Amino acid sequence: MYLRSFLFLIAFFISTNAFAQTAADSVFIRKIFDEALTNGQSYKNLDYLSNKIGGRLSGSLEAEKAVQWSRQLMESYGFDKVYLQEVMVPHWVRGAKEKASIQTGKTKVEVPICALGGSVSTGKTALTANIIEVKTLDELKALGRSKVQGKIIFFNRPMDPRHVQTFIAYGEAGDQRRQGPSEAAKLGAVGVIVRSLNLFQDDFPHTGSLRYDESVPKIPAAAISTNGADKLSQMLKTDQNLKFSFEMHCQTLPDVKSYNVIGELRGSEKPNEIIAVGGHLDSWDLADGAHDDGTGCTQSIEVLRLFKSMNYRPKRTIRAVMFMNEENGVRGGRKYAELAKTNNESHVAAIESDAGGFTPRGFGIEGQPDKIKALQNWKPLLAPYGLHDIGPGHAGTDIGPLGEADKNATLIGFLPDSQRYFQYHHASNDTFDKVNKRELELGGASMAALVYLLDKYGLDGGK
Amino acid sequence: MYLRSFLFLIAFFISTNAFAQTAADSVFIRKIFDEALTNGQSYKNLDYLSNKIGGRLSGSLEAEKAVQWSRQLMESYGFDKVYLQEVMVPHWVRGAKEKASIQTGKTKVEVPICALGGSVSTGKTALTANIIEVKTLDELKALGRSKVQGKIIFFNRPMDPRHVQTFIAYGEAGDQRRQGPSEAAKLGAVGVIVRSLNLFQDDFPHTGSLRYDESVPKIPAAAISTNGADKLSQMLKTDQNLKFSFEMHCQTLPDVKSYNVIGELRGSEKPNEIIAVGGHLDSWDLADGAHDDGTGCTQSIEVLRLFKSMNYRPKRTIRAVMFMNEENGVRGGRKYAELAKTNNESHVAAIESDAGGFTPRGFGIEGQPDKIKALQNWKPLLAPYGLHDIGPGHAGTDIGPLGEADKNATLIGFLPDSQRYFQYHHASNDTFDKVNKRELELGGASMAALVYLLDKYGLDGGK
Numbered sequence: 001m002y003l004r005s006f007l008f009l010i011a012f013f014i015s016t017n018a019f020a021q022t023a024a025d026s027v028f029i030r031k032i033f034d035e036a037l038t039n040g041q042s043y044k045n046l047d048y049l050s051n052k053i054g055g056r057l058s059g060s061l062e063a064e065k066a067v068q069w070s071r072q073l074m075e076s077y078g079f080d081k082v083y084l085q086e087v088m089v090p091h092w093v094r095g096a097k098e099k100a101s102i103q104t105g106k107t108k109v110e111v112p113i114c115a116l117g118g119s120v121s122t123g124k125t126a127l128t129a130n131i132i133e134v135k136t137l138d139e140l141k142a143l144g145r146s147k148v149q150g151k152i153i154f155f156n157r158p159m160d161p162r163h164v165q166t167f168i169a170y171g172e173a174g175d176q177r178r179q180g181p182s183e184a185a186k187l188g189a190v191g192v193i194v195r196s197l198n199l200f201q202d203d204f205p206h207t208g209s210l211r212y213d214e215s216v217p218k219i220p221a222a223a224i225s226t227n228g229a230d231k232l233s234q235m236l237k238t239d240q241n242l243k244f245s246f247e248m249h250c251q252t253l254p255d256v257k258s259y260n261v262i263g264e265l266r267g268s269e270k271p272n273e274i275i276a277v278g279g280h281l282d283s284w285d286l287a288d289g290a291h292d293d294g295t296g297c298t299q300s301i302e303v304l305r306l307f308k309s310m311n312y313r314p315k316r317t318i319r320a321v322m323f324m325n326e327e328n329g330v331r332g333g334r335k336y337a338e339l340a341k342t343n344n345e346s347h348v349a350a351i352e353s354d355a356g357g358f359t360p361r362g363f364g365i366e367g368q369p370d371k372i373k374a375l376q377n378w379k380p381l382l383a384p385y386g387l388h389d390i391g392p393g394h395a396g397t398d399i400g401p402l403g404e405a406d407k408n409a410t411l412i413g414f415l416p417d418s419q420r421y422f423q424y425h426h427a428s429n430d431t432f433d434k435v436n437k438r439e440l441e442l443g444g445a446s447m448a449a450l451v452y453l454l455d456k457y458g459l460d461g462g463k
Numbered sequence: 464m465y466l467r468s469f470l471f472l473i474a475f476f477i478s479t480n481a482f483a484q485t486a487a488d489s490v491f492i493r494k495i496f497d498e499a500l501t502n503g504q505s506y507k508n509l510d511y512l513s514n515k516i517g518g519r520l521s522g523s524l525e526a527e528k529a530v531q532w533s534r535q536l537m538e539s540y541g542f543d544k545v546y547l548q549e550v551m552v553p554h555w556v557r558g559a560k561e562k563a564s565i566q567t568g569k570t571k572v573e574v575p576i577c578a579l580g581g582s583v584s585t586g587k588t589a590l591t592a593n594i595i596e597v598k599t600l601d602e603l604k605a606l607g608r609s610k611v612q613g614k615i616i617f618f619n620r621p622m623d624p625r626h627v628q629t630f631i632a633y634g635e636a637g638d639q640r641r642q643g644p645s646e647a648a649k650l651g652a653v654g655v656i657v658r659s660l661n662l663f664q665d666d667f668p669h670t671g672s673l674r675y676d677e678s679v680p681k682i683p684a685a686a687i688s689t690n691g692a693d694k695l696s697q698m699l700k701t702d703q704n705l706k707f708s709f710e711m712h713c714q715t716l717p718d719v720k721s722y723n724v725i726g727e728l729r730g731s732e733k734p735n736e737i738i739a740v741g742g743h744l745d746s747w748d749l750a751d752g753a754h755d756d757g758t759g760c761t762q763s764i765e766v767l768r769l770f771k772s773m774n775y776r777p778k779r780t781i782r783a784v785m786f787m788n789e790e791n792g793v794r795g796g797r798k799y800a801e802l803a804k805t806n807n808e809s810h811v812a813a814i815e816s817d818a819g820g821f822t823p824r825g826f827g828i829e830g831q832p833d834k835i836k837a838l839q840n841w842k843p844l845l846a847p848y849g850l851h852d853i854g855p856g857h858a859g860t861d862i863g864p865l866g867e868a869d870k871n872a873t874l875i876g877f878l879p880d881s882q883r884y885f886q887y888h889h890a891s892n893d894t895f896d897k898v899n900k901r902e903l904e905l906g907g908a909s910m911a912a913l914v915y916l917l918d919k920y921g922l923d924g925g926k
Binding site: 164 | 496501629662824847880882886899900902
């Protein structure tokens with residue numbers, strides 16, 4: 001026997017146990033994907049949620065229907081426990097469809113807008129004023145009160161198309177929508193129009209929440225489609241004194257009682273250690289909310305269904321959480337964290353799927369470096385399914401508060417391919433027909449594979 | 464100075480050159496993607512090819528228009544040389560739209576079919592006969608002549624949905640379409656119906672080439688939609704004696720003169736070393752052929768346009784090749800290889816994009832192990848763009864003959880995400896609206912990044 005062979009044998013015996021473990025894991029993960037790709041039910045369930053229930057903004061009848069539907073669905077799957085967490089949510093309504101037009105001389109051009117979530121109305125009639133285009137909040141501030149007073153401010157900085165990961169571009173451009181209205185109001189503006197956070201040129205306005213600063217007047221704010229924004233910008237170049245006119249009848253009604261919806265498979269060995277996987281049940285009102293975030297809900301339920309169908313009994317407690325009110329308040333996420341603290345719950349990890357039902361690419365992690373490392377060690381088991389991007393990243397809005405409440409919880413965001421997301425996000429074209437069955441089912445399987453590893457090994461070195 | 468620091472410094476000086484090289488490459492590749500994501504023209508060009516020219520089966524007027532269009536487009540970009548390679552191609556025509564129905568008792572159910580490419584017609588009227596369902600060629604052979612004689616054979620083995628890489632499923636199921644008709648004819652069958660090679664349940668029949676064995680009679684063969692196949696299979700369970708009837712008026716006309724279309728940027732240092740990047744200009748006749756393979760053509764032209772726009776002067780000669788007749792003959796691919804041999808050309812590599820315009824995932828390579836290794840060494844430069852899957856794999860049908868003619872040429876297939884491809888492939892829904900601009904442009908940039916590295920370093924250890 002040559003030395004190299006001998007050394008190889010030694011190495012072999014040392015690592016046999018690890019190999020055996022890995023081989024079993026590889027087989028189990030393959031079975032998860034086989035089940036999802038042959039009998040996956042995310043697509044069928046998303047069809048129901050999108051087409052039979054539809055858009056489900058917090059406080060709406062549809063949101064209530066979605067609560068009941070998801071509870072019944074999880075009960076029908078025979079999960080060990082299905083329950084609701086009561087939470088009061090905001091109730092903003094859009095009212096009659098918005099209208100907007102640009103007037104220059106005798107020309108009047110209509111452009112597609114929609115109210116930003118939470119905006120006040122323009123009153124009973126349209127608001128008409130001169131409009132000033134800016135690209136940044138700093139540019140607005142530099143104008144000063146004298147130039148802004150009485151005007152509408154038009155934020156027109158496009159998302160940067162150069163980011164391959166489009167959520168970075170969304171993050172960079174989002175200040176216009178979130179802070180823009182109150183920053184403009186501070187300088188006396190009467191209204192705000194924001195270029196839609198959309199990477200494509202089209203006629204869909206994209207809504208989304210604004211954040212009013214309570215110390216300044218609330219002024220009406222709307223998103224304009226990317227084509228509309230270009231049109232407006234072009235017309236402003238030839239007539240700085242053109243008038244912009246828009247009419248919105250949105251209002252905020254009293255808070256409404258709603259719920260997070262939770263299903264559980266109880267852990268056989270460590271029932272008090274929880275691995276949560278979730279999405280948000282509410283959506284904007286303009287469309288089905290198929291990608292945002294019907295996807296995350298149906299995939300999360302699917303994770304538990306996959307385990308049930310494979311007769312896999314987890315060591316730890318696995319939870320599917322449908323958070324309520326991600327879009328305009330995060331009340332469900334905060335309530336979940338509050339109750340986790342009250343009940344002294346211990347979360348190993350929480351995984352959120354809120355980036356669309358596209359082909360899986362990996363997971364973004366918020367957590368201690370050793371835990372990120374532990375997750376990265378599973379790359380060889382996950383790479384065969386296209387899950388290569390495993391590293392630090394934003395995890396999810398709903399699970400953020402849990403990270404504050406339970407410092408030991410590792411927060412994980414499911415990362416699907418991001419190229420198409422911002423064509424549909426918060427717009428009336430976020431509909432079921434934009435979802436591909438295989439891409440969606442692969443997402444549920446990817447999360448199930450990770451939950452399986454988290455359940456089996458934890459994140460504290462295999463305990 | 465501690466030993467470790469010293470060793471580190473040594474290592475640093477040794478590798479500084481490599482680091483500097485890598486940093487410059489990283490910057491250049493970033494610029495390629497920036498240009499593609501801000502000013503990419505693949506999408507605009509594909510719009511023209513798909514919507515102004517349309518389906519372009521070999522020998523058709525549209526194929527001729529596509530030749531002229533792609534030549535003019537490359538000339539308009541100012542490539543160093545644009546030229547045609549004459550090649551005779553088959554001229555098969557579908558004729559009047561196909562019809563098919565299932566008859567059981569007094570019930571007649573129409574089902575969607577389309578002739579397989581190259582099929583003979585059913586004659587002037589419909590062909591009606593009993594039909595036998597089989598799943599495999601072996602199952603057919605086991606039936607024997609006594610059972611098959613005078614019947615239509617129905618191949619109904621679905622693509623296996625469990626393969627994450629869907630081309631594997633296509634490869635496994637393809638024998639039914641390619642060999643099925645002649646294998647059935649050998650046993651006296653009068654016609655063949657093949658389940659569409661489609662991973663989704665819908666009403667689109669998917670065409671594609673069959674291979675007639677010249678030693679047996681040519682019998683008419685069609686694809687049936689996946690829903691239609693399920694319907695037929697279900698009805699056969701209750702009535703084995705039902706009649707299947709289909710009518711097709713396709714025919715093969717004399718060969719037609721056509722062309723490969725080639726554009727070049729001439730190498731500044733090693734003009735005789737060629738790096739080719741290509742797709743096929745012909746498509747099936749049922750749709751635009753946007754994904755198959757308008758994508759590959761416009762992306763290949765884009766690779767050269769990107770270099771021109773960045774004032775990058777390649778060391779080696781870079782070629783964009785629009786191959787003619789991939790779908791039903793590979794005559795263009797064979798002509799290209801033949802002329803490469805005649806002209807003593809030396810190809811470093813040939814890259815083919817013929818898997819759709821979806822988000823890039825990597826490259827599949829046919830070549831010597833050391834060259835595959837050399838390509839894998841570039842992973843750190845390519846991974847930031849989602850290009851993780853770099854390893855052995857099928858490269859492309861058009862460049863296959865070149866691999867035979869020039870044994871030193873490394874063949875590379877561009878690998879986009881494969882989940883959606885077989886919903887559109889060879890069917891009437893392979894249209895421009897199924898293409899996402901960002902996904903398409905990322906493909907052109909991915910190929911340009913690889914061509915840049917191949918041009919700069921070659922595959923023989925950095926020469």
